[in-house]
Amino acid sequence: MRIEVYLDQDDAPFQTLVPPETFHLDTESMADGPHQLLFRAIDDGNGVSERRMSFNVQNGPAIAVHGIVDGETLHGQVGVLANAYGARAGDEFEPRRMETPVPVPTWAWVLFLAVLAWGAGYLSFELSNHIESVIPQGASMERAGTPQASDESPESGSDMSQAWAVLGEQVYGVNCASCHQATGAGLPSVFPPLAQNAVVINADPAEHINAIVHGVSGKVIDGIEYMAPMPPFGGILSDAEIAAVVNHERTHWGNNAPTITADDVAEHR
Numbered sequence: 001m002r003i004e005v006y007l008d009q010d011d012a013p014f015q016t017l018v019p020p021e022t023f024h025l026d027t028e029s030m031a032d033g034p035h036q037l038l039f040r041a042i043d044d045g046n047g048v049s050e051r052r053m054s055f056n057v058q059n060g061p062a063i064a065v066h067g068i069v070d071g072e073t074l075h076g077q078v079g080v081l082a083n084a085y086g087a088r089a090g091d092e093f094e095p096r097r098m099e100t101p102v103p104v105p106t107w108a109w110v111l112f113l114a115v116l117a118w119g120a121g122y123l124s125f126e127l128s129n130h131i132e133s134v135i136p137q138g139a140s141m142e143r144a145g146t147p148q149a150s151d152e153s154p155e156s157g158s159d160m161s162q163a164w165a166v167l168g169e170q171v172y173g174v175n176c177a178s179c180h181q182a183t184g185a186g187l188p189s190v191f192p193p194l195a196q197n198a199v200v201i202n203a204d205p206a207e208h209i210n211a212i213v214h215g216v217s218g219k220v221i222d223g224i225e226y227m228a229p230m231p232p233f234g235g236i237l238s239d240a241e242i243a244a245v246v247n248h249e250r251t252h253w254g255n256n257a258p259t260i261t262a263d264d265v266a267e268h269r
């Protein structure tokens with residue numbers, strides 16, 4: 001049994017082996033480009049079989065071309081970028097030349113912009129959600145999950161965990177405290193106290209809401225007739241703001257009445 005090895009179209013084998021056997025293929029003596037090895041095995045009874053292996057030799061520098069695709073149809077001026085790198089063993093390695101500078105492809109820009117747009121959208125969505133939960137509508141939506149008419153007393157004056165808490169304190173301070181005082185005590189015979197006020201601690205919030213939306217005048221409260229009217233705030237405050245201030249009054253100064261939502265206010269407009 002022997003194996004003859006032929007290179008390309010050579011008539012004579014360049015190697016004759018007794019299998020199994022290792023041999024060296026010296027590609028440096030070949031031209032760069034496609035080549036072929038033909039293995040011909042001949043057994044002792046003179047039976048022959050063949051096997052061909054194709055391979056590519058490249059000992060010169062590799063070439064990279066950008067701007068033209070093989071077989072492409074071109075017209076007008078075409079910008080073409082050519083680069084060559086790498087070479088024979090022992091050549092100094094130049095990483096910078098290995099990386100052919102290619103312009104950023106369009107799809108990468110599209111992907112980049114899409115990700116950017118998504119990010120901006122996500123951010124503004126989160127932000128508006130956050131703002132809503134701090135200021136208006138959120139007040140009513142957020143409360144859907146929490147007990148509305150809880151019998152357990154929320155810590156009077158210190159329960160800042162509710163969405164309306166900050167807003168309620170703010171609205172009361174700006175619009176109501178000048179008359180009813182920050183303490184909710186009012187001014188004797190001039191402005192009625194809201195602490196332990198029958199309307200404020202009534203479980204039914206209808207009159208409480210109406211007083212703020214439409215104002216009050218000529219009403220005798222606890223035997224006292226007030227000369228000044230309570231101005232209407234329906235045109236000044238939003239549903240959420242009225243709900244917040246109603247809740248503020250219902251949970252401060254020892255008051256402990258069920259809280260309401262902006263929707264409750266809307267019903268009484």
Ligand code: HEC
Binds near residue numbers: 180191194211217
């Ligand atoms: C200009 C002074 C003034 C301001 C500001 C004012 N009130 Fe009044 N409020 C009064 C007077 C006076 C009354 C009593 C009117 C009456 O009895 O005729 C009153 C009555 C009320 C009542 C009804 C009490 C009852 O027993 O019927 C509530 C509730 C109330 N005020 C809440 C508020 C809230 C909330 C604000 C702020 C959004 C506010 N007030 C701002 C003067 C004021």
